[in-house]
Amino acid sequence: MLLNLIRRRISPSKLSPLRFSTTSSPAERLYNHLQSSTPNLEKELTSSNIKPNATCINEVITRCKPNQFQLGLRFFIWAGTQSGHRHSPYMYTKACDFLKIRANPDLIKNVVESLKKDESFVSVKTMRVVLSICSQAKLADVALWVLRKFPEFGLCVDTVAYNVVIRLFVDEGDLSMGVKLMEEMDGVDLCPDVMTYTALINGFCNAGEVEEAWELAKGMSKKGCVVNTVTYSRILEGVCKCGEMERALELLTEMEKGEEGTSPNAVTYTLVIQAFVEKKRVGEALMVLDRMRERGCSPNRVTASVLIQGVLENGEEGVKDLSKLVDKLVKFGGVPLSECFSSAVVSLIRLKRWEEAEKMFRLMLVRGIRPDGLACSLVLRELCLLERYHDCFLLYEEIEKAGVVSTIDTDVHSVLLLGLCEQGRSWEAAKLAKSMLDKKMRLKVSQVEKIIEALKKTGDEDLMRRLSTS
DNA sequence: ATAGGGTTAG
Numbered sequence: 001m002l003l004n005l006i007r008r009r010i011s012p013s014k015l016s017p018l019r020f021s022t023t024s025s026p027a028e029r030l031y032n033h034l035q036s037s038t039p040n041l042e043k044e045l046t047s048s049n050i051k052p053n054a055t056c057i058n059e060v061i062t063r064c065k066p067n068q069f070q071l072g073l074r075f076f077i078w079a080g081t082q083s084g085h086r087h088s089p090y091m092y093t094k095a096c097d098f099l100k101i102r103a104n105p106d107l108i109k110n111v112v113e114s115l116k117k118d119e120s121f122v123s124v125k126t127m128r129v130v131l132s133i134c135s136q137a138k139l140a141d142v143a144l145w146v147l148r149k150f151p152e153f154g155l156c157v158d159t160v161a162y163n164v165v166i167r168l169f170v171d172e173g174d175l176s177m178g179v180k181l182m183e184e185m186d187g188v189d190l191c192p193d194v195m196t197y198t199a200l201i202n203g204f205c206n207a208g209e210v211e212e213a214w215e216l217a218k219g220m221s222k223k224g225c226v227v228n229t230v231t232y233s234r235i236l237e238g239v240c241k242c243g244e245m246e247r248a249l250e251l252l253t254e255m256e257k258g259e260e261g262t263s264p265n266a267v268t269y270t271l272v273i274q275a276f277v278e279k280k281r282v283g284e285a286l287m288v289l290d291r292m293r294e295r296g297c298s299p300n301r302v303t304a305s306v307l308i309q310g311v312l313e314n315g316e317e318g319v320k321d322l323s324k325l326v327d328k329l330v331k332f333g334g335v336p337l338s339e340c341f342s343s344a345v346v347s348l349i350r351l352k353r354w355e356e357a358e359k360m361f362r363l364m365l366v367r368g369i370r371p372d373g374l375a376c377s378l379v380l381r382e383l384c385l386l387e388r389y390h391d392c393f394l395l396y397e398e399i400e401k402a403g404v405v406s407t408i409d410t411d412v413h414s415v416l417l418l419g420l421c422e423q424g425r426s427w428e429a430a431k432l433a434k435s436m437l438d439k440k441m442r443l444k445v446s447q448v449e450k451i452i453e454a455l456k457k458t459g460d461e462d463l464m465r466r467l468s469t470s
Numbered sequence: 471a472t473a474g475g476g477t478t479a480g
Contacts, residue, residue: 053480088480090479194471198472229472230471231472234472237472271472301474302474306473306474346475374475374476374477377477410477410478
């Protein structure tokens with residue numbers, strides 16, 4: 001950190017290139033190449049021989065001031081075309097946020113135009129990165145504009161590029177543009193693939209136009225695309241969303257009777273189960289569970305949590321229904337008892353039935369059923385909200401002992417720590433603080449002073465030393 | 471490229 005500060009004070013112009021390249025970070029060097037206003041920026045960047053990784057790319061971009069965003073974007077595009085590197089979705093989000101692409105769509109157009117003007121090397125890969133940026137920023141119009149620019153660079157549009165643009169229009173709700181583009185593909189000798197169809201089928205299903213989706217699916221096989229379980233499941237989901245549960249069951253039957261590649265899987269059945277649960281038709285949801293079992297398909301944790309929530313919410317006989325369901329899920333395999341109980345705890349908390357949730361959670365610990373990370377963190381958070389810090393601490397210790405991979409949020413840790421201090425539980429606070437230090441957690445709370453003050457009372461010198469150096 | 475139920479880093 002200190003080194004960075006010192007470095008920044010040295011004006012780059014006073015350093016010879018040789019000296020510069022040995023003393024500065026790759027990001028710094030790339031950033032300086034970026035400033036060099038040469039006619040061909042990409043060549044300049046490539047000549048640096050630096051292969052930037054994610055951290056480095058991020059560093060370069062965040063160095064850009066708002067008036068340099070166009071340069072920053074151009075750098076990001078260049079970096080995305082380097083061999084052996086591929087921007088992760090996270091990086092796309094990051095770049096789009098920082099460069100404020102969505103608020104300023106012209107940035108993309110300007111960069112593409114400047115690539116043309118500077119006669120930089122532009123490949124299909126370059127365009128793919130540009131389209132991914134449009135995709136991340138949800139800019140359908142700009143994406144279409146980019147698509148139309150391909151010929152100007154002597155490039156042929158491919159199916160993947162079309163799919164990106166089609167998906168953007170579909171997500172915007174512009175289905176007719178999606179269809180128009182798909183039809184246009186024929187004219188340039190491109191064949192719509194499963195992705196193209198899936199995008200449009202999704203769109204029609206979301207718009208409640210299941211018939212249209214169905215027609216598209218029928219058209220798929222004629223074009224040599226295989227209609228698979230996923231496609232059918234999407235349509236089934238659309239049918240469910242329209243509330244046509246009887247038709248959904250018919251479609252399910254058809255899938256069960258159909259060929260190998262279209263037989264329903266756990267996701268398919270779970271969609272139907274969830275739809276019944278949402279319509280408070282829990283009995284029928286449970287029947288679908290039996291049905292999937294008969295077809296040799298095991299429920300998974302999603303199936304389980306959807307059904308458990310449904311039974312708790314709408315079951316006639318509450319706990320009795322629940323234990324019957326849990327027995328069944330465990331017997332069917334695929335979902336361990338601990339997952340079922342954890343789901344029940346999570347559902348109860350969501351339903352604001354806290355007392356039942358706590359009872360069940362404690363029952364789990366007594367019976368040696370290990371709760372999952374989410375159940376633990378929700379229970380501990382609730383206890384903190386109720387200011388039952390000591391209870392929370394005791395449960396925390398038990399959970400640690402049970403060896404649950406802790407996913408408890410940092411802020412819950414901090415609130416608990418502070419709460420223990422305020423309630424005069426300095427021994428417990430010290431123990432928690434040590435545990436947090438072991439996990440390399442930072443004390444992220446405004447009243448750090450207060451905590452330190454309370455911890456001093458324990459007279460634990462080892463702890464104080466560790467706190468002061470952390 | 472399919473569902474649900476929280477977070478982290480890149």
